[in-house]
Amino acid sequence: MDNAVITHADTEFHTRDLTDKTWTETTVLIISVPEARIFGNAYVLARPNLGVTLSSVILAEGFCRQPYEVDFTDPQMHLPCPDSFSNYSLQNGLTVSSDGPRNYHMQYKNALGAASFDLTFEGLHEPFDPHDPNQNPLLELDRETANDSRKGNEWENGHFEVKGRIRGELELRGKTYQVESNEGMDHSWGPRPEVGTRSVSWVSINFGEDFAMHMAVPMRIERGQVFYDKIRFGYVVENGEVFGLIDGTIEAERVDMLAFSNHVTATDVRGRKHEFFGSAIAGHPWYTFNPSHVCYQSLFRYERGSAVGYGEMGDIFGLDYLAERMSRHGRLK
Template identity: 30%
Template structure:
């Protein structure tokens, strides 16, 4: 269960350099085909943190085709996690686990001024009262998390993001749903696991969020094993009990996504997605990631917007591990 104190650091007394605490905050301007995010990784054992601010609006394997990239890997870690300002121009405030404020003054006339408000309780993937896929022991929970010990503690939260952004002098209003998360635990950069993270938002009455074990060495359609997820149906949060996923790839990027998801009330959700924008995201130097903004539809709904991330840790996928198809990058 996530409580108010979880907006604070969870640093253990014997903290080592592999310990990490993370925030992921994404948002969309669908009418402009813009996808933005703020990603923060706090390494208390090293006294440093990463803050990554990016915007994309097209499908490209080339990182320089992004609208804006500001990745800083060695910022000084703040004294507390509830309220802080960083040397890169970002200020963050967590009023509760469900409510955040972010302000950012970057470079080239780029700014972010957003409020994030959760639309449900934080979805703790290790709490059996919330997630029917939760495991009984901590060892089983880590193994089943989808991202190993990096998700030893982790919650997902679909939020409404509202405010304004400016990208290289051009301003945009933001009013969207996005699924964000907060994690803490050992996150080694050697032996990092492949994983997938995917969601679809059609409005506050219908959302699907999922976490996947991912093995890019297998053919498309056999790569993903469902670990955790939920649906929001008519405003009610429902944990997932089963799912299957087929991603047809062009290189590390999706071309077609087919999702089958069953919630705890045994309702089957069938979704299809195609990419609107994607990039090679490198949240860690060891881990390129196929990162996409996705357009979603169901048999009776259109206009869904969401995210697909698939991580390719280099110490795993190098040395001939991947099959030939996935090593041929396609960027239409």
């Protein structure tokens, strides 16, 4: 993937070994209505060599510590895999179309009428590819820790990220919301056995066209406490230009594994430093995007001068990683 450039073709299924039954391609759109504290995701995980797809839609208002508090969850496994990954409809009511990695249109209608949305994503910049040394100054350092099981292999083969504007309408159990937010869209592809050893944080900070930032940061649990290591990769977008990060840190306070406040710092390739203190306005455990993992995700509010921004912070743990360190039989507890 050295010197890779993300093109229109990367929105589609990629050339692959057809005998590799673990080959996986994913895409996710983060959905939020900050003024109403509505927060969730539309996620698709396709295994074209097996002919199956998993799709998960989750939407919730405010903080939800228990599954029954979440307003809407629709996880569907073993849906037929579409022939195209840039223009398709699934049997759960989700339709996705894209004319390139910067632009997506997602529509969804739940069969029971509990939720629906019609959303467009308009990217603000050329996609960020963590495998491109011209975009990711931490690429060689990342390769030196390739055997770190916490990182997982979700981004080891192919991946791109885009920050953009999300516009449209969302209906949740009879109540309609207008969506005007800024967030990220991504696509990953490659072999992916699911062993539940991941431990990585996914941080997104968005202030519209002026500024956005993304960080992927490995985590560790020691004596029941979550700690964040140095950044794995990340970037900032300022007025449409992408600048890779060379350093970054996270600290967070949490309740029942959900982050309620954080302190994020980062330095980009220009030497510019960025610092944010965030307060969560919504959050929930997201178990339905992958049976072997959980993402404790929160929607954070940030300030940058007089501007207010929002973004997801998702702490992704393999269930085996958690069990080994926090269960009654955990050998590393």
